[in-house]
Amino acid sequence: MSTLKQIKPTESELEILQILWNRGKATVREVHEELSVSKESGYTTTLKLMQIMFEKGLVTRDDSSKTHIYEPLISKESTQKQLVGKMVTSLFGGSTSSLVMQALGSGATSKEELEEIQKILDNLKNH
Structure with a gap:
């Protein structure tokens, strides 16, 4: 697991991490569907956030299939x-x-x- 001293998740990133911690792994669509139950947000916003999280090292992404699967990298x-x-x-x-x-x-x-x-x-x- 990465150290969090350099990585500080934003509030929106924490919402996504909570979903990934509960599920273990998920696609952007699955995360977006769960997020949209409690807040209004576009799919592209969720996608962009998860791409940023991947770049920051908060999540990993399996892109071996057409649908990318994301998993949390931090506990x-x-x-x-x-x-x-x-x-x-x-x-x-x-x-x-x-x-x-x-x-x-x-x-x-x-x-x-x-x-x-x-x-x-x-x-x-x-x-």
């Missing part, structure tokens, strides 16, 4: 880690606890998510 986990790290530094002054308190304070956390968070906290305390 969801490394992307999340980089973006959260940047957010903690830029928005929360380096305070992880401020980020967590803000996220939990939104009130949108389910009981199951809170239990999972508690397990993570317990593991961190024990190490």
